[in-house]
Amino acid sequence: MCVHTSKTKKIIEYEGKPICVDCLTMLKYPPNFEKMREEVEEILKNLKREGGKYNCILAFSGGKDSVLALKLLKEKFKLNPLCVMVDNKYIAKEAIENALNVTKYYNVDLMILNRDYTELFEDAIKRGESPCRRCSKLILREVWRIAKLLNLKYIITGHELPFGHSAVRDMKEGIKMIRLLAPYKFKEEEKYEMLKDLPWKKPNLYGYTTNCLVLGVALEKFYEKYDFSFEIDRVATLVRLGLLSKEKAKEKLKKPKVPKEVYEELRRRGLKI
Numbered sequence: 061m062c063v064h065t066s067k068t069k070k071i072i073e074y075e076g077k078p079i080c081v082d083c084l085t086m087l088k089y090p091p092n093f094e095k096m097r098e099e100v101e102e103i104l105k106n107l108k109r110e111g112g113k114y115n116c117i118l119a120f121s122g123g124k125d126s127v128l129a130l131k132l133l134k135e136k137f138k139l140n141p142l143c144v145m146v147d148n149k150y151i152a153k154e155a156i157e158n159a160l161n162v163t164k165y166y167n168v169d170l171m172i173l174n175r176d177y178t179e180l181f182e183d184a185i186k187r188g189e190s191p192c193r194r195c196s197k198l199i200l201r202e203v204w205r206i207a208k209l210l211n212l213k214y215i216i217t218g219h220e221l222p223f224g225h226s227a228v229r230d231m232k233e234g235i236k237m238i239r240l241l242a243p244y245k246f247k248e249e250e251k252y253e254m255l256k257d258l259p260w261k262k263p264n265l266y267g268y269t270t271n272c273l274v275l276g277v278a279l280e281k282f283y284e285k286y287d288f289s290f291e292i293d294r295v296a297t298l299v300r301l302g303l304l305s306k307e308k309a310k311e312k313l314k315k316p317k318v319p320k321e322v323y324e325e326l327r328r329r330g331l332k333i
């Protein structure tokens with residue numbers, strides 16, 4: 061059902077066929093996307109009635125998913141989010157341009173926080189680990205702080221996969237996070253189609269990203285160590301849910317060949333690799 065093999069996931073026999081344990085879990089407890097959507101739409105409908113300049117925070121990266129989330133917030137839900145972007149020093153410059161262009165197009169405010177995640181990335185690359193979880197944790201912490209400061213109760217993100225069976229999760233101190241794209245199950249091609257009328261250009265990057273410059277290099281190092289991609293779980297889930305074809309998934313899971321210009325750019329920004 062997905063792209064896992066015995067190298068990346070436990071495979072068992074189920075009704076006479078081999079299946080990975082994640083696929084089996086989904087077969088046994090299928091997520092209800094209709095219910096997820098009702099929950100999210102109910103919250104967003106009510107947010108519209110609340111006063112204040114901003115209805116919510118949008119964790120914004122200039123990548124395709126958070127831009128699509130902005131489109132939904134503006135066009136479908138008629139909300140005014142504050143877009144908060146954390147520039148960790150390794151965002152592709154095209155992604156920053158995209159962020160500026162799209163927020164200008166929608167006439168929404170964009171707050172860019174300049175941070176430096178050099179140490180985190182150096183450490184992860186040196187160990188041959190994925191830096192993604194640690195990076196997004198730090199980014200979310202920053203975004204949460206702004207929500208707290210402005211007394212906003214909801215942080216919207218462009219994540220495409222739900223938290224198990226819901227697209228909503230409680231954070232600290234009554235603030236909730238909504239993975240806005242999760243209930244809609246947009247296919248990758250549909251997303252690009254929806255972005256067509258926006259001033260957004262797809263950057264040429266390595267790995268499953270439209271904003272991060274480090275991912276390709278981290279994937280390359282991880283590959284050298286383990287001979288598979290650390291994006292396997294996410295990509296396998298996309299396949300399992302029917303959001304990505306197996307062929308495209310396999311393409312995405314290949315070892316990237318990051319050109320030396322990217323290494324040079326990363327070094328220029330301060331990364332010792």
Ligand SMILES: [Zn+2]
Nearest residue numbers: 062064080083
């Ligand atoms: Zn599977």
